[in-house]
Amino acid sequence: xxxxxxxxxxxxxxxxxxxxxxxxxxxxxxxxxxxxxxxxxxxxxxxxxxxxxxxxxxxxxxxxxxxxxxxxxxxxxxxxxxxxxxxxxxxxxxxxxxxxxxxxxxxxxxxxxxxxxxxxxxxxxxxxxxxxxxxxxxxxxxxxxxxxxxxxxxxxxxxxxxxxxxxxxxxxxxxxxxxxxxxxxxxxxxxxxxxxxxxxxxxxxxxxxxxxxxxxxxxxxxxxxxxxxxxxxxxxxxxxxxxxxxxxxxxxxxxxxxxxxxxxxxxxxxxxxxxxxxxxxxxxxxxxxxxxxxxxxxxxxxxxxxxxxxxxxxxxxxxxxxxxxxxxxxxxxxxxxxxxxxxxxxxxxxxxxxxxxxxxxxxxxxxxxxxxxx
Ligand code: GZL
Numbered sequence: 001x002x003x004x005x006x007x008x009x010x011x012x013x014x015x016x017x018x019x020x021x022x023x024x025x026x027x028x029x030x031x032x033x034x035x036x037x038x039x040x041x042x043x044x045x046x047x048x049x050x051x052x053x054x055x056x057x058x059x060x061x062x063x064x065x066x067x068x069x070x071x072x073x074x075x076x077x078x079x080x081x082x083x084x085x086x087x088x089x090x091x092x093x094x095x096x097x098x099x100x101x102x103x104x105x106x107x108x109x110x111x112x113x114x115x116x117x118x119x120x121x122x123x124x125x126x127x128x129x130x131x132x133x134x135x136x137x138x139x140x141x142x143x144x145x146x147x148x149x150x151x152x153x154x155x156x157x158x159x160x161x162x163x164x165x166x167x168x169x170x171x172x173x174x175x176x177x178x179x180x181x182x183x184x185x186x187x188x189x190x191x192x193x194x195x196x197x198x199x200x201x202x203x204x205x206x207x208x209x210x211x212x213x214x215x216x217x218x219x220x221x222x223x224x225x226x227x228x229x230x231x232x233x234x235x236x237x238x239x240x241x242x243x244x245x246x247x248x249x250x251x252x253x254x255x256x257x258x259x260x261x262x263x264x265x266x267x268x269x270x271x272x273x274x275x276x277x278x279x280x281x282x283x284x285x286x287x288x289x290x291x292x293x294x295x296x297x298x299x300x301x302x303x304x305x306x307x308x309x310x311x312x313x314x315x316x317x318x319x320x321x322x323x324x325x326x327x328x329x330x331x332x333x334x335x336x337x338x339x340x341x342x343x344x345x346x347x348x349x350x351x352x353x354x355x356x357x358x359x360x361x362x363x364x365x366x367x368x369x370x371x372x373x374x
Pocket of ligand 1: 076077078079080154155169207234260261262290291311
């Protein structure tokens with residue numbers, strides 16, 4: 001029996017309403033270059049292979065491969081590379097999948113086209129990492145009409161709930177954690193005045209919105225000044241360009257730089273080096289990042305980056321679990337949050353409290369670096 005029909009029947013027993021199999025979208029346009037990928041065996045994510053129990057048996061009970069379409073944001077950052085490699089490792093033929101992967105190159109229109117193309121191809125499941133958080137209800141309705149379950153990962157969709165599950169991070173908590181760490185760090189260091197510059201991620205991305213809102217909430221509470229907050233598009237080039245402008249416009253006025261991902265921090269460091277601005281543990285400017293890929297954690301160990309706030313890119317193993325639950329007629333959680341950590345170069349802030357929950361600040365050592373998964 002065709003997997004999707006089996007799924008629809010199973011779903012019919014567990015859900016109040018079942019959407020009949022409708023036609024796909026009439027206006028599907030060829031999506032961005034689509035690749036059917038085998039798992040590159042030696043990818044970084046391979047060391048973080050899905051938990052053993054997800055390797056036990058291929059998800060497809062009838063021996064056919066489960067066809068998954070994945071519309072990925074793009075290839076803008078190390079974080080994105082780790083997330084893509086994790087998906088290619090998990091959704092591989094040996095794990096019972098046939099992955100159709102589309103890199104949407106930060107182009108929202110191309111991403112909608114990619115999803116419509118997946119509908120045309122009658123995928124068994126569609127995974128979306130949404131470039132921006134709005135403009136999704138129409139295409140998700142088309143997926144629902146076609147009877148294709150959608151799993152959203154990483155960034156959020158804020159104008160529709162027509163998907164089975166979302167697997168990702170609480171970006172506002174990341175921003176709050178950054179603010180709370182900075183407040184404790186400044187107090188421990190006797191820094192009474194904070195004049196911050198923010199290098200934001202891509203405009204409209206939920207990661208940008210959450211991190212910006214969270215940090216600003218603490219800045220307002222503490223009476224800090226945010227001198228400026230501009231879009232660095234989550235890229236190293238974007239971070240460098242914005243920081244070069246900041247070094248011109250705010251020379252001598254700032255003592256904190258908040259980079260909303262690691263790659264922007266690398267670019268900001270290049271710009272500050274060129275402008276003769278010192279940063280890090282022994283510098284004049286405190287600099288932090290989000291994501292915490294291994295190269296950033298190395299910079300924290302080296303004292304070049306004061307702190308980094310993790311955003312876990314390895315959602316694919318959890319999505320594999322969601323698919324298995326659906327195939328077994330179970331109802332997955334609607335929101336599944338990834339575990340993450342906050343890491344600092346100096347061991348002077350042992351913990352912070354975010355939303356009433358005490359969370360440790362991990363002091364980065366060689367061992368901490370060695371045990372990073374990505
Ligand atoms: C966050 C993710 C962001 C990363 C960036 O979950 O969407 O996009 O923080 C990436 O590195 O570009």
